[in-house]
Amino acid sequence: MSLPDPSFLVIQCLSGLTYAMFLFLIASGLSLIFGILRVLNFAHGSLYMLGAYLTYYFVSQFVNAPGQFWWAVIFASLSVAIIGGIIERFLLSRLYIREELNQLLFTYALVLILSDFAKIVWGTGQLSVSRPAILKGAVPILDQYFPEYNIFIIILGPAIALLFWLILHRTRWGRFIRAAALDREMLGSLGVNVNRLFTLVFAIGAWLAGLGGALVSPLVAIVPGMDVEIIINAFIVVVVGGLGSFWGTLLGALILGQVTSFGILVLPRLSMVFIYVLMAVVLILRPWGLLGKPLQR
Amino acid sequence: MSKENWFLIILVLLLAFLPLTESRFYVFLGTDILIMGLFAVSLNLLLGYTGLVSFGQAAYFGIGAYTCALLMKKGSVAFPLAFAAAAVFGAIAAMIIGFFCIRMTKIYFAMLTLAFSQIVWAIAFKWNSLTGGDTGLIGVNFPAHLDSPIRFFYFTLAVVALSFYVLRKLVNSPFGRILTTIRENPERTEFIGINVKLFQLIAFMISGFFAAIAGALFGIFNHSVFPDFIFWPQSAEVLIMSLLGGIYNFFGPVVGAAVLLYLRMQVTSFTQYWPLILGTILALLLFFFPGGIVGFLKSRQVFTRKNQCS
Numbered sequence: 225m226s227l228p229d230p231s232f233l234v235i236q237c238l239s240g241l242t243y244a245m246f247l248f249l250i251a252s253g254l255s256l257i258f259g260i261l262r263v264l265n266f267a268h269g270s271l272y273m274l275g276a277y278l279t280y281y282f283v284s285q286f287v288n289a290p291g292q293f294w295w296a297v298i299f300a301s302l303s304v305a306i307i308g309g310i311i312e313r314f315l316l317s318r319l320y321i322r323e324e325l326n327q328l329l330f331t332y333a334l335v336l337i338l339s340d341f342a343k344i345v346w347g348t349g350q351l352s353v354s355r356p357a358i359l360k361g362a363v364p365i366l367d368q369y370f371p372e373y374n375i376f377i378i379i380l381g382p383a384i385a386l387l388f389w390l391i392l393h394r395t396r397w398g399r400f401i402r403a404a405a406l407d408r409e410m411l412g413s414l415g416v417n418v419n420r421l422f423t424l425v426f427a428i429g430a431w432l433a434g435l436g437g438a439l440v441s442p443l444v445a446i447v448p449g450m451d452v453e454i455i456i457n458a459f460i461v462v463v464v465g466g467l468g469s470f471w472g473t474l475l476g477a478l479i480l481g482q483v484t485s486f487g488i489l490v491l492p493r494l495s496m497v498f499i500y501v502l503m504a505v506v507l508i509l510r511p512w513g514l515l516g517k518p519l520q521r
Numbered sequence: 522m523s524k525e526n527w528f529l530i531i532l533v534l535l536l537a538f539l540p541l542t543e544s545r546f547y548v549f550l551g552t553d554i555l556i557m558g559l560f561a562v563s564l565n566l567l568l569g570y571t572g573l574v575s576f577g578q579a580a581y582f583g584i585g586a587y588t589c590a591l592l593m594k595k596g597s598v599a600f601p602l603a604f605a606a607a608a609v610f611g612a613i614a615a616m617i618i619g620f621f622c623i624r625m626t627k628i629y630f631a632m633l634t635l636a637f638s639q640i641v642w643a644i645a646f647k648w649n650s651l652t653g654g655d656t657g658l659i660g661v662n663f664p665a666h667l668d669s670p671i672r673f674f675y676f677t678l679a680v681v682a683l684s685f686y687v688l689r690k691l692v693n694s695p696f697g698r699i700l701t702t703i704r705e706n707p708e709r710t711e712f713i714g715i716n717v718k719l720f721q722l723i724a725f726m727i728s729g730f731f732a733a734i735a736g737a738l739f740g741i742f743n744h745s746v747f748p749d750f751i752f753w754p755q756s757a758e759v760l761i762m763s764l765l766g767g768i769y770n771f772f773g774p775v776v777g778a779a780v781l782l783y784l785r786m787q788v789t790s791f792t793q794y795w796p797l798i799l800g801t802i803l804a805l806l807l808f809f810f811p812g813g814i815v816g817f818l819k820s821r822q823v824f825t826r827k828n829q830c831s
Binding site for chain 1: 624625627635637639644647761801803807808811
């Protein structure tokens with residue numbers, strides 16, 4: 225086998241990186257919600273899907289407005305955050321006293337409901353959003369071209385990661401959130417409104433999923449089924465990186481992004497099997513993930 | 522004889538007369554309910570009796586379906602042998618997967634069972650030359666002597682009734698009591714000298730064995746086998762069936778399967794939005810009837826002779 229063209233490898237690596245950033249956005253919300261609320265949110269992929277559909281909706285509403293795509297991204301992701309907050313506040317919070325299985329199945333009920341909701345509102349056809357005008361071009365890399373929009377995503381991903389790290393580690397609410405992950409009863413008895421904190425955390429997690437969906441909308445066809453497709457990959461990311469671990473999620477996303485991107489080239493048959501094997505192996509050897517910490521309880 | 526044994530006998534007798542209605546619809550629905558009921562009961566051995574939330578039960582269902590169909594279609598193996606092989610393969614797969622899974626607790630157990638079932642799914646999806654990949658195996662015919670829907674219905678009824686009989690004997694035996702003890706408190710069970718992991722593994726294998734039987738039946742019933750049999754929403758659906766009927770009762774999952782399949786049959790005839798309805802049912806169930814249908818009916822009984830909801 226001849227050695228592949230280096231520029232081709234770079235492009236492949238960059239596409240893997242773009243995908244990794246989307247995975248990171250979604251998985252970090254999933255991991256945050258699990259870390260604090262101890263709920264494995266199956267509906268996270270649905271919130272992502274909703275982000276994409278809502279971006280399509282807002283783009284069509286803001287036709288001819290300057291920066292319509294960016295406004296649509298902001299409105300769509302915030303709408304998803306509000307929907308997430310409402311779901312947590314009025315529904316999910318009532319199930320915390322029950323078994324974990326009930327919470328898990330409730331989020332699965334949401335998957336079913338939201339997927340049909342999207343079908344009823346937007347139909348079953350493929351929808352698309354065009355890339356924002358200022359990022360329509362492509363950048364020459366060696367002797368190939370790579371879309372500017374993807375480069376923007378590759379830069380934005382770490383920026384959001386950094387922002388979140390700062391919020392979690394440098395602000396008062398961030399400290400509450402980290403404390404809630406360790407001992408929610410103690411935090412409550414110290415006078416913090418834990419219920420409100422949980423709603424906030426769920427809304428932030430939903431916002432991240434919505435943002436992921438909003439930003440991915442120019443790159444993929446918006447179709448029913450994109451929720452189920454992404455959620456398992458997001459699970460793999462958080463499991464490999466470590467449930468509740470921030471940097472682990474980033475690492476997991478990078479690994480899965482590259483495995484997906486190169487696996488298709490090297491062993492197209494086995495790449496899909498490989499990512500599940502990776503998940504199983506990590507769970508068996510280090511159930512708390514590559515960068516996570518073992519649960520105390 | 523206990524109330525539930527009578528229930529089984531009456532159910533079998535009633536169902537035996539079902540083909541007399543000469544309605545292809547009811548024979549079809551009856552076969553479907555019996556198969557999915559067995560699948561749900563096999564899951565409930567883990568879920569309700571042992572306290573293990575498996576999110577990958579579809580793996581054994583799929584392995585059973587593929588093993589039986591492949592042996593019959595490509596290996597030209599006689600049906601009884603292919604059918605037995607399917608069940609054994611299901612148990613062996615469950616032994617290998619269970620060996621790793623039982624080391625995990627709670628959410629990690631669920632995630633690992635999910636990961637393994639997705640591995641099985643990905644293999645079925647990608648191994649085109651063997652499994653037919655995305656298109657699946659089409660043209661899995663009724664075996665000889667069972668070549669009509671009614672004959673196949675009676676065969677299914679016999680297999681499922683026998684399976685229920687064996688499983689009921691099992692859960693009411695000392696072995697079954699130990700499983701329930703493990704569900705209630707694994708640490709204490711360990712303290713009284715019981716090898717908890719071993720018992721969990723055996724329960725996992727038995728569960729895989731019966732799930733594979735259900736899968737093998739379903740492949741023939743469906744005349745085809747698809748990777749979708751193993752995809753994770755299938756595992757979720759059987760969980761919902763069990764929960765809908767009630768997991769703390771042996772026949773609860775069968776009731777759940779019957780209600781769900783009947784509803785789906787009715788609902789899909791006038792709307793395509795079945796998932797919306799299923800999701801709503803599930804949400805209502807979780808909020809208002811956490812004990813499932815059977816749990817709800819039992820809680821309404823004022824004069825229960827003894828508390829059977831252990």
